[in-house]
Amino acid sequence: MLYILLYQVLGIxxxxxxxxxxxxxxxxxxxxxFLLYPYFERKxxxxxxxxxxxxxxxxxxxxxxVPTMGGLLILTALLIAIFLWNNLLNPFVWVVIFVLxxxxxxxxxxxxxxxxxxNPEGLSERVKFTVQLFLAFGxxxxxxxxxxxxxxxxxxxxxxxxxxxxxxxxxxxxxxVGTSNAVNLTDGLDGLAIGPVITTSFVFMxxxxxxxxxxxxxxxxxPYVPGAGELAIVCAALIGASLAFxxxxxxxxxxxxxxxxxxxxxxxxxxxxxxxKQEFVLAIAGGIFVLETLSVIIQRYYFKxxxxxxxxxxxxxxMAPLHHHFEKKGWEEPKITVRFWIISIILALIAxxxxxxx
Ligand code: 57M
Numbered sequence: 001m002l003y004i005l006l007y008q009v010l011g012i013x014x015x016x017x018x019x020x021x022x023x024x025x026x027x028x029x030x031x032x033x034f035l036l037y038p039y040f041e042r043k044x045x046x047x048x049x050x051x052x053x054x055x056x057x058x059x060x061x062x063x064x065x066v067p068t069m070g071g072l073l074i075l076t077a078l079l080i081a082i083f084l085w086n087n088l089l090n091p092f093v094w095v096v097i098f099v100l101x102x103x104x105x106x107x108x109x110x111x112x113x114x115x116x117x118x119n120p121e122g123l124s125e126r127v128k129f130t131v132q133l134f135l136a137f138g139x140x141x142x143x144x145x146x147x148x149x150x151x152x153x154x155x156x157x158x159x160x161x162x163x164x165x166x167x168x169x170x171x172x173x174x175x176x177v178g179t180s181n182a183v184n185l186t187d188g189l190d191g192l193a194i195g196p197v198i199t200t201s202f203v204f205m206x207x208x209x210x211x212x213x214x215x216x217x218x219x220x221x222x223p224y225v226p227g228a229g230e231l232a233i234v235c236a237a238l239i240g241a242s243l244a245f246x247x248x249x250x251x252x253x254x255x256x257x258x259x260x261x262x263x264x265x266x267x268x269x270x271x272x273x274x275x276x277k278q279e280f281v282l283a284i285a286g287g288i289f290v291l292e293t294l295s296v297i298i299q300r301y302y303f304k305x306x307x308x309x310x311x312x313x314x315x316x317x318x319m320a321p322l323h324h325h326f327e328k329k330g331w332e333e334p335k336i337t338v339r340f341w342i343i344s345i346i347l348a349l350i351a352x353x354x355x356x357x358x
Contacts, residue, residue, distance in 0.1 A: 003087045018209060018229045025085035025233045026240035033077040033244025040073045041248075041255065047116065066253055069111045071261020074241045075104050081237035090230040091146070092275055095139055096268060102135040103180055103267040107259030115258075122259070132177045132263070139271060140172035151223065153277050155284070155354040158221040175279050176270035182289035183266030184259060185296060185321050189333050190251035192323055195341040196288045197265050198242045199348040203285040204272045205235035206352060211276045221358050223277040231272050238268065251334040285351035288344050295322040 007015040014020055044067035079100065086093045110122040122128075144150065150168035153161045164171055187193035210216045212229025245261075248254045257265075266289070273282035283290055299320035307313035318328035326336045 002084055018232050021085045022233045022236035025081040025237040028084055029077040029081035029237040029240030030244045032080050033241050036073055037248055044069055066256055068115055068256040069258040069260050070255035071257040074245045074261050075100055077241040078237050086230055086233050090227050092227055093230055096234050099267045099271045100264050104260050104264035106131050107263040111258040111260050132180055136173040136176040140169040144169055153223050155280050156357055158358040172274045175274055176267050179270030180263045180266035182293040184262040186289050186292040187262040189323050189337050190253035191246055191249050191337045192340055193262055194242050194246045194249055196344040198239055199344040200269055200285040201235040201238040203348050203351045205232045207276050207278050208232040220355050228276050281351050281354055285348050287347040288340050292321040296320045
């Protein structure tokens with residue numbers, strides 16, 4: 001909004017620049033997050049939005065009375081920063097807003113059922129998955145119908161790309177829904193999910209800026225996506241909002257983000273990866289999310305396979321997702337979280353190096 005008011009109407013050139021607006025979007029989101037936290041904490045406690053504990057949790061893990069749905073704070077801070085600092089005439093910004101509100105609402109209903117109606121299972125996996133597919137399909141169809149590029153690009157091999165055509169739609173749905181669920185699975189220890197969200201957002205802040213700048217995109221041989229620069233401001237705001245949340249989610253957590261946070265932030269990262277034509281960079285930068293999801297897939301299929309073959313299911317990991325495996329090995333929770341953050345930083349550096357290695 002400030003872009004239109006102060007640059008387009010009043011002609012203040014400073015508010016044109018994406019770098020300037022990114023910095024202040026991050027600071028705005030962080031400031032709003034800190035400012036609103038006491039209100040949200042009181043509200044969540046008043047409304048008894050406390051995390052219900054699943055019985056099969058390891059004893060060390062049964063955290064009583066921690067309010068959940070802290071993702072509402074992240075989304076509020078993020079959306080305020082976006083409305084203030086983004087160019088609201090850019091269609092990508094409205095795609096991002098649709099994803100945040102749509103997946104956030106789905107997560108809210110799930111959290112509400114778990115926390116308020118005291119049903120630890122929340123929405124059924126089938127309902128959750130169907131709504132995720134529906135939301136992601138809406139985004140993919142809108143992009144396809146708008147003439148958005150359906151080319152699929154790969155890191156390193158700048159000449160290697162091909163047109164997905166109509167298959168762009170299921171591909172985009174897979175990326176958005178897959179990332180949404182991957183962040184959701186990862187959000188199982190204090191600070192564990194928000195750390196990689198921050199490092200991955202930083203990677204896509206850089207990639208969005210480059211993709212939206214015709215000279216830089218050409219120089220670095222990355223696909224030029226007109227208007228993608230606005231996504232750098234979205235990613236910067238996400239970093240700011242996430243840092244404010246991490247202040248309170250750091251071990252021992254005062255609040256959990258809830259599905260309202262994990263589903264929406266994951267879907268946002270997936271959407272930004274699709275919009276910047278860098279889905280495989282997301283697989284690198286978001287490698288922790290990939291490992292956590294793969295651990296669940298491998299565990300479940302191996303359990304089913306051994307049950308069929310030997311009559312009793314066997315596990316490869318002590319427990320999936322991966323963070324529980326290390327918990328069962330006796331690693332303390334903060335150690336697991338910080339080590340996963342370190343791996344995320346390494347993966348973010350490798351992902352950024354893809355800008356030059358091509
Ligand atoms: C999302 N939710 C946390 C919190 C957070 C298919 C199967 C792998 C599904 C998976 C599952 O239930 N995933 C749900 C993970 C939960 O966190 C809440 O959920 C929100 C995120 N969606 O914001 O509101 C618990 O995680 C802990 N937590 C923290 N700090 C945080 O900042 O301590 C969360 C955030 C919270 C809190 O205790 O209650 C969760 O873990 O449920 N299932 C599993 O992950 C289970 N794994 C499993 O069953 N493995 C099996 C098979 C299926 C692979 C096996 O290995 O054989 C584990 N879930 C839990 N404990 N809770 C089992 C151990």
